[in-house]
Amino acid sequence: MENTATPLVRFERVGMRYGIGPEVLRDISFALPEGSFHFLTGSSGAGKSSLLRLLYLSARPSRGLITLFGRDLATARRQDLPMLRRRIGVVFQDYRLLDHLSARENVALPLRLTGGVEEEEIRRNVAELLDWVGLGDRKDARPPTLSGGEKQRVAIARAVIAGPRLLLADEPTGNLDEDMALKLMRLFAELNRHGTTVLVATHDRALIRRFDYPVLRLHDGALDGPFSAAEYGRAPSP
Amino acid sequence: MTRGNNNPNRAPLALGRDRATALLPVIMAIMSFLAVLAAGGFFAILTMTEGWSSTLTGKATVEIPYQEGMDMDRASAEVLKVLLDTPGIVTALPVGEDEIRTILSPWIGDLAQDELPLPRLIDFTIAEGQVDLAALEARLRESNAAIRITGAQAALQSLEDLARLTRTIAALAALSLIGIAALTALFATRALLAGHRRTIEILHLIGATDRYIAAAFQNVFFTRALAGALPGAALGAIILWLTAYFFERMDAALLPAPWPGFAGWLAVALMPALIALITSLTARFAVLAALRRDEE
Incomplete structure (x- = not known):
């Protein structure tokens, strides 16, 4: 599954701190080859969300080198970021849906922002995807009326609708029942088979064992791995 | 505003019914009304002084009073x-x-x-x-x-000197009102930005550009400012017309009626668009500046 071409994501000795506080990420170095699938794990407060923030360009590192899609982010100008972000799909732990829009409109947002897609095609793709995640009868519901699991599925649909090159998911199955969690993981796997690079942050050891993908483990701001799922299963919890 | 979404209340940035802009049409109506009166007054005075110059002759007399010796x-x-x-x-x-x-x-x-x-x-x-x-x-x-x-x-x-001073004051008043409209837009934009920070952050993360966000603000401010400025200007124009009309009927021979003239009516007609344009551009640049500041 992995290849040895230029990695899609590369971190070299990256450090990150908020303001003048201590470093929450220390000397992080790893690479995500294009078309790879990784789990990112670690206990609460280990720095998973901070690492994801660096990846979806919501924060800048305090030191080190990050390249994304072959581009050194230190040289990226503010006006370059939207084009980079459009190639990244993100499933946020807190969903980050727009409450005044329906599920259908939330999912359609990335396509509408990108432009160049016919409205009819947007409607069709959104409807198909919402049907697929089991929300065919909730298309016009607004997020405040959806359950946590339903919001999660809308967030996932929004993240994948535009066919991102990099998919980042922060605890994407945390609010889903086992069947739906497996179904969505299979969706991620399917996207991965079609070339999308996937990084899933999760605490769920059963999920990691079930899907045999390499694991990156964060502990106290430092990164270990990648481990195979079997190695990770044998490793003691930090 | 947003491709494929004609209902402004369902746009990604639902700015249309926000409390921060609710009073904008009312404020812009007042600004537009006053700016039209000031601009109309400016041109009316200009027309009047042109009338004096053309109707009064260029004659004067030097008087040397008798003095003993x-x-x-x-x-x-x-x-x-x-x-x-x-x-x-x-x-x-x-x-x-x-x-x-x-x-x-x-x-x-x-x-x-x-x-x-x-x-x-x-x-x-x-x-x-x-x-x-x-x-x-x-x-x-x-x-x-x-x-x-x-x-x-x-x-x-002497009258021309007085008229020149009055014209200057009227022009300054019109410019000040337009400036106040811009300042009002600036404060409303800041309030609106603060109220929609989370939505803007989400849109950014999905790939929205700063210009997309700024355009949403610009459109809302343009339409809401225009919605207020149009009736305000119309009311101002009616007041100007009535003033000149009744002045003319008073048959005051010394002074011509204060009709604003073609240039004046044109200024009155363009005032709502000018106010809407300045208000919306202020909003646009305020948003762009604020987003850049946030990044830093």
Whole structure:
């Protein structure tokens, strides 16, 4: 599954701190080859969300080198970021849906922002995807009326609708029942088979064992791995 | 505003019904009303002063009051020379004694006129707007402090000075109101930005550009400012029209009616668009600046 071409994501000795506080990420170095699938794990407060923030360009590192899609982010100008972000799909732990829009409109947002897609095609793709995640009868519901699991599925649909090159998911199955969690993981796997690079942050050891993908483990701001799922299963919890 | 979404309340940035912009149309209506009155007043005064200049002749008179022991002939000759040497004065002619007596006869009668000392009068005509009468009078008074210039042209100059001052004040008032409209937009934009910070952050993460966000603000401010400025300007135009109409019907012969003229009505007609444009551009640049600041 992995290849040895230029990695899609590369971190070299990256450090990150908020303001003048201590470093929450220390000397992080790893690479995500294009078309790879990784789990990112670690206990609460280990720095998973901070690492994801660096990846979806919501924060800048305090030191080190990050390249994304072959581009050194230190040289990226503010006006370059939207084009980079459009190639990244993100499933946020807190969903980050727009409450005044329906599920259908939330999912359609990335396509509408990108432009160049016919409205009819947007409607069709959104409807198909919402049907697929089991929300065919909730298309016009607004997020405040959806359950946590339903919001999660809308967030996932929004993240994948535009066919991102990099998919980042922060605890994407945390609010889903086992069947739906497996179904969505299979969706991620399917996207991965079609070339999308996937990084899933999760605490769920059963999920990691079930899907045999390499694991990156964060502990106290430092990164270990990648481990195979079997190695990770044998490793003691930090 | 947003491709494929015609309902502004379902746009990704639902700014249309926000409390921060709810009063914007009302404020812009007031600004537009006052700005139209100021601009209309500016052009009305301009039209009026043009009317004075064209209707009143360019004649004035130098009066040399009689003074005991003064050589009146010599004084008259000196004034005449100064007048004829002044650029812009077309003719200068002393008024004859007989004519002066005729002018004075309604007040002093015929009997004692030979014994009364008479002033000397010198009529002169000037090319329109080319002579500073106040400066000319000051120059004539260097040799005789009692000399004064009288006549319609002299009075007109004072009125024109007053009109110029009033025009300046009206123009400043119109510009100030437009400036206040921009400041109002700036504060409303900041409030709106603060209220929609989370949505903007989400849109950014999905790939929205700063220009997309700014355009959403710009459109909302344009439509809401225009919605207020149009009725405000219309009301101002009605007030201007009624003022000129009733002034004209009063038959005040001295002053022409304060019609704003073509340029004035054009300014009134363009005022709502100008206010909406300035308001929306202020919002746009305020958003772009704020987003850049947030990044830093």
